[in-house]
Amino acid sequence: MKKKTKQRWVLFAFLSPWLILFSIFGLYPILFSFVVSFTKYSGLNPNMEFVGFENYIKAFQDEVFLIALKNTMIFVVGTIPFTTGIALVIGILLNNRRLKGKDFFKSAFFLPSVISMVVISMIWIYMYSSNGLFNTLGSLLGFKMEDRSWLASTKTALPAIMFMDVWAAFGYYVILIFAGLQSIPEQLYEAARIDGAGPFRIATKITLPLLKPTLFFVIAINTIRSFQVFSEIYTMTGGGPRNSTQTIVHYLYEVSFRKFEMGYGSAIAYILLMIIMVITLIQKRVLRKEV
Amino acid sequence: MVVLLLVCLFPLLLTVLTSVIPEGDLFHIITGKTLLDFETNPMFLRTKMKTIGNKTYELLKNEKSESENTYLEIKNETPDELTGIGIFLGDKNFQLIKSFTCDMKISGGITELFIGIKDIDEQIKILPLEGDLIKADWGKQQIVIPLDRYEGVDLKHVSQLQILFSSPEVGDGICLDNIGVNYKFPTLMNFVNVWEENDFARYMFNSGVISIFTVLGNLILSTMVAYALARKQFRGKEFIFGLILATMMIPPQITIIPIFMMMEKLNWINTFYALIIPTLVTPFGIFLMRQYIEQLPVEIDQAAYVDGANDFQIFFRIILPLSGPGLAVLGINSFITSWNSLYYPLVMTNSKDMRTVQVGLAMFSKLNQVEWPKLMAASTLAGLPVIIIFLIFQKQIISGLVDGAVKS
Numbered sequence: 001m002k003k004k005t006k007q008r009w010v011l012f013a014f015l016s017p018w019l020i021l022f023s024i025f026g027l028y029p030i031l032f033s034f035v036v037s038f039t040k041y042s043g044l045n046p047n048m049e050f051v052g053f054e055n056y057i058k059a060f061q062d063e064v065f066l067i068a069l070k071n072t073m074i075f076v077v078g079t080i081p082f083t084t085g086i087a088l089v090i091g092i093l094l095n096n097r098r099l100k101g102k103d104f105f106k107s108a109f110f111l112p113s114v115i116s117m118v119v120i121s122m123i124w125i126y127m128y129s130s131n132g133l134f135n136t137l138g139s140l141l142g143f144k145m146e147d148r149s150w151l152a153s154t155k156t157a158l159p160a161i162m163f164m165d166v167w168a169a170f171g172y173y174v175i176l177i178f179a180g181l182q183s184i185p186e187q188l189y190e191a192a193r194i195d196g197a198g199p200f201r202i203a204t205k206i207t208l209p210l211l212k213p214t215l216f217f218v219i220a221i222n223t224i225r226s227f228q229v230f231s232e233i234y235t236m237t238g239g240g241p242r243n244s245t246q247t248i249v250h251y252l253y254e255v256s257f258r259k260f261e262m263g264y265g266s267a268i269a270y271i272l273l274m275i276i277m278v279i280t281l282i283q284k285r286v287l288r289k290e291v
Numbered sequence: 292m293v294v295l296l297l298v299c300l301f302p303l304l305l306t307v308l309t310s311v312i313p314e315g316d317l318f319h320i321i322t323g324k325t326l327l328d329f330e331t332n333p334m335f336l337r338t339k340m341k342t343i344g345n346k347t348y349e350l351l352k353n354e355k356s357e358s359e360n361t362y363l364e365i366k367n368e369t370p371d372e373l374t375g376i377g378i379f380l381g382d383k384n385f386q387l388i389k390s391f392t393c394d395m396k397i398s399g400g401i402t403e404l405f406i407g408i409k410d411i412d413e414q415i416k417i418l419p420l421e422g423d424l425i426k427a428d429w430g431k432q433q434i435v436i437p438l439d440r441y442e443g444v445d446l447k448h449v450s451q452l453q454i455l456f457s458s459p460e461v462g463d464g465i466c467l468d469n470i471g472v473n474y475k476f477p478t479l480m481n482f483v484n485v486w487e488e489n490d491f492a493r494y495m496f497n498s499g500v501i502s503i504f505t506v507l508g509n510l511i512l513s514t515m516v517a518y519a520l521a522r523k524q525f526r527g528k529e530f531i532f533g534l535i536l537a538t539m540m541i542p543p544q545i546t547i548i549p550i551f552m553m554m555e556k557l558n559w560i561n562t563f564y565a566l567i568i569p570t571l572v573t574p575f576g577i578f579l580m581r582q583y584i585e586q587l588p589v590e591i592d593q594a595a596y597v598d599g600a601n602d603f604q605i606f607f608r609i610i611l612p613l614s615g616p617g618l619a620v621l622g623i624n625s626f627i628t629s630w631n632s633l634y635y636p637l638v639m640t641n642s643k644d645m646r647t648v649q650v651g652l653a654m655f656s657k658l659n660q661v662e663w664p665k666l667m668a669a670s671t672l673a674g675l676p677v678i679i680i681f682l683i684f685q686k687q688i689i690s691g692l693v694d695g696a697v698k699s
Contacts, residue, residue: 022534
């Protein structure tokens with residue numbers, strides 16, 4: 001009996017770092033922000049006033065939030081096919097047995113993914129600037145370029161950030177897709193070749209079906225990541241011009257830590273969580289059906 | 292493939308190349324420019340220069356040149372007194388400058404020229420210019436200033452450059468035109484500038500401290516939890532593990548408001564505590580290390596247990612040393628995550644002293660939108676530690692990514 005108690009203490013000691021930190025910085029904040037989302041609370045005035053669903057209702061009447069929601073959707077839908085598609089093509093090219101220096105290529109494509117989004121944003125602010133790479137190249141090719149940054153126009157700012165995001169993110173997925181491709185047994189390809197299947201048939205009948213779990217996984221984590229787009233918006237445009245690049249998380253930051261409307265901010269955070277959960281569930285359903 | 296790769300990495304190359312440019316941007320490199328060509332009217336000229344030793348000067352037309360060309364002539368009024376002009380530079384970094392150029396004509400018995408440098412704190416030093424520069428007729432002069440002799444003057448913040456002469460005879464003078472400056476190219480001064488003048492030394496230090504403690508915390512604490520989950524049998528184990536995995540999916544935006552409120556109550560905003568403690572144990576670390584420890588043979592710790600070792604001894608003497616490769620993956624990944632994070636340190640700091648390098652860079656960019664060389668130097672600095680670590684440990688980083696992602 002004594003030994004068992006001791007064992008329990010030892011177990012508790014080993015788990016305690018997680019137990020303590022998770023309760024303080026995980027569980028408690030998750031529950032507390034749920035409570036806060038039903039109150040009118042500002043960081044400046046410590047009195048919480050219970051307001052029911054007002055914050056949630058407010059969100060869907062708040063023009064800026066709706067714009068942010070729309071922009072985030074555009075961002076997610078507009079980047080993921082390209083990120084995944086490019087990663088898939090490069091992954092398949094890398095999987096070619098005759099290609100030498102695979103590790104080198106893998107690392108090189110991956111390199112942008114280890115660099116912080118702030119640094120990447122800085123590089124692209126520079127390239128998008130009025131005298132930057134894109135305008136210079138455009139003028140050289142004979143296009144009439146507008147003499148301003150691509151990020152300064154409501155029409156081009158969001159697509160410009162999306163284009164950058166595809167560049168910054170695809171290398172990460174190349175690695176995942178490549179790992180998925182490597183797990184497809186070589187014998188399958190050989191058997192197909194013996195049966196006289198061409199490269200196109202091999203790709204559609206063997207590679208893609210067997211890669212499906214990896215692809216769904218890639219799309220799932222990419223969706224979650226893209227819904228939380230913040231750093232590039234904060235660094236490049238601050239949500240502007242005229243909210244044309246406002247996204248949910250950036251708006252949440254502005255509401256909570258610029259205006260200090262923490263109740264409303266918590267409600268937005270929970271709406272975001274809901275959206276992510278619903279989309280993850282839908283993706284899981286689809287995944288289960290297809291595989 | 293190679294072409295693809297070059298297109299893909301081109302932006303990074305662009306950044307590094309731009310960071311060694313003195314001014315302008317990569318497509319418009321400014322290696323020199325004209326400071327004063329005296330083609331403006333006297334009223335406007337007063338905002339650009341002043342005279343020294345003599346209040347009056349004349350703007351004359353150069354008859355020889357075909358285009359409209361005005362130059363300045365200044366003569367001395369008092370024997371042996373320094374006379375000349377001071378050119379306002381605002382706040383210029385002389386370390387960036389290779390040389391000055393000007394067109395010059397000298398009359399009378401002037402034997403020596405003097406160059407004065409005045410910094411923004413009004414410290415001034417005037418020294419005779421070495422070398423044989425004196426010409427009676429118009430000639431282009433390259434003036435290389437021996438900066439190391441101007442000690443006591445803050446050469447990074449020069450507000451005025453003075454070109455002076457003295458002569459025993461009243462009425463001697465110099466004529467000046469097209470005063471310009473040549474920059475050093477390529478230069479590393481942009482790096483020095485952001486490091487020293489724009490607090491990047493402090494930012495890098497903060498990020499370094501935070502990252503190192505986060506890495507150490509994860510290596511020990513996450514691995515401890517992972518050890519319990521890998522080796523101990525207890526009720527609710529799978530539930531805890533499932534919970535840990537589930538927390539990986541929760542967006543940090545949910546928790547940050549209460550954490551911010553908590554830190555504010557504790558007065559921990561702008562402290563290392565707020566930036567380090569919440570990241571000491573991560574779900575990713577627990578998950579990764581559990582996988583690693585599970586594939587270590589159980590017989591080793593059983594043998595140690597029979598020999599009378601307790602769990603802590605087993606953990607610190609056997610499991611930790613044997614987990615080297617797993618710890619490497621975890622350490623490197625924690626470092627990169629911690630170094631690159633923006634959202635959390637942005638919320639938890641508001642003083643300049645406590646900014647991390649990512650926050651500092653984001654703020655810096657808002658203030659210096661057009662100084663591309665400086666911005667790119669700052670970006671290179673902020674990205675460099677991670678890139679170096681990546682180049683050394685690519686294998687571990689990529690395997691950590693595949694383990695962490697695919698197997699879950």
